[in-house]
Amino acid sequence: MARFHDLTVTDVHKTIRDAVVVTLKPENGAADAFDFTQGQYLTFRRDFDGEELRRSYSICAGKDDGILQVGIKRVEGGAFSTWANEHLQVGDTLQAMSPMGSFFTEINPGIARQYLGFAGGSGVTPVLSILKTTLAREPKSSFTLVYANKGVNTIMFREELEDLKNQFMGRLNVIHVLESDAQDIELFTGLVTEEKCAQLFEHWIDIKSVDTAFICGPEPMMLGIAAALRTAGLSDSQIKFELFASAQPGRLKRKVVSVDAASSANQTTAAITLDGATQTVTSPKDVSILDAALQNAMDAPYACKAGVCSTCRCKVLEGEVEMVANHALEDYEVSQGYVLSCQSFPLTDKVVVDYDQ
């Protein structure tokens, strides 16, 4: 079950105009819980106007930096990232879960590998952690980073990457591809598309020697790069992805409790939405929401039917249900109206539930 720890902010600095780098120190003896692997991310939680938001940000520090550091780029309309960029201060306390994610490969000090990283904008944060750790701990390996940005002034960690090139002389190669700023080499202007990658593989990157590729960026960029890598002969197991969709779910609306929620009869009318279609069924109140759906030939999702796995999660939009067992949903999900439909029985004469939210 997810557990949050307190972390104290020990440093906040801007890397570009709308992105901050936040250094964190685990409190209350939680240091061991934050012994991360390069490329992992932290999930933070914070209350905004009585509603809990959770957001994940990648660690940008390398294993040998001796600190825990994340990069947070401000997203248009994003409550958490805007708050972090405008109000977060040294001394503040943040809450985060232990590092998660599998965007890394095992470090092997004796091996000589060729790594290729692709980063789009703030997607550089986990890639930076990976390349710093790899170059420090695999002295025979080298790393090429293709780094896509709008323009020169939106490049996160630009100076740090320059320093790393000097520190790991000849083992780190950075190719900046800029969408709107013209560069000496025409190939380095524009978007990093499948075609652009194919051209890079012709003269600039020896794709045949690449052992592992890392990609972190927006969806279209990931698709294009992955296609180019597969065409060039890389297998799925050689391509590591990390996706943080630009559209993380926004604030959730609270469920409506109907005013006339009197429960006189033993029957309830349940409006159940699944795969975009809503079916209204009448069912006894001692039949779970899940069984009511299944008995009416709806292909509602479930697995354990014991409140353990959370496959049958749905959202109550109207009315009240009683969830008799819950070993899978967390308090914040429950407060947003989510229930385990296999364990939920209608209390009101009308309920409206949605499996699509």
Add this chain to the structure above:
Amino acid sequence: MAEDMSIESYLAAGGVLTNPTNVPPRYRAELMKLMATFVDSELAGAAGFADIINQGPGIKERIAAAKIVLEKTDNADRVLQIMGDFGADTARYATHHPWTARLARDADIGATRSEHDMRLAVFNYPLQGWTDAVVMNLLMGRAVGVQLSEFSQVSYQPLAEAFRAVIPLEARHAELAQEGFERLMQSDPEAVQASVDYWWPRVAASFGSAASSRADSLKSMGLRKTENAALRARWENETGAILIRLGLVPGT
């Protein structure tokens, strides 16, 4: 670069998801079902096979059977950990259910799952002794190989990676079964053929119906690529060839 693209169209175009934070609700549900099917089948398969260990005719056979039980349980754990990332109570999950429970040998359930778990229907039938267990393990082991080659391409990267790690272990289980199988052919080919006749249609049914109403939506989520019928045909060809080479008649 910051073009907007919905997760749905990203997935339909072959995109890969990497963590629970941006997984759409219906995708989450289908992914959980897929993982529960694997975990429940491995746990039920291991539990059923555990009872057979001591029926092995020699120490090598018992070691092989014990290894299979251990590794199938371990494979279940790998995928259960990913379910845990989505909130499942992994400790409770592993023990909340009697995985050794079986139906009658002649129960006719087709491809229907039981009410209470997601194991493939074939794991609801009881094993009858060592020969029967070896035959079932060969036929189902070959089927698992075909099914994992499909599911190692799912669009949820952590699960695809777990399946890729499981593939060589499961392939070895099928090899062990085949070794035991060849020995049994020397002593009691009639019993082997009888077990093949029993298990063949039941394993074949584990590929699901030819016309699945969910196939298109699973395909657009990147959770399936190949039709059930094509996977089943591949298994029938590959496994049928092995049986014929050993002097047996594949089932129908």
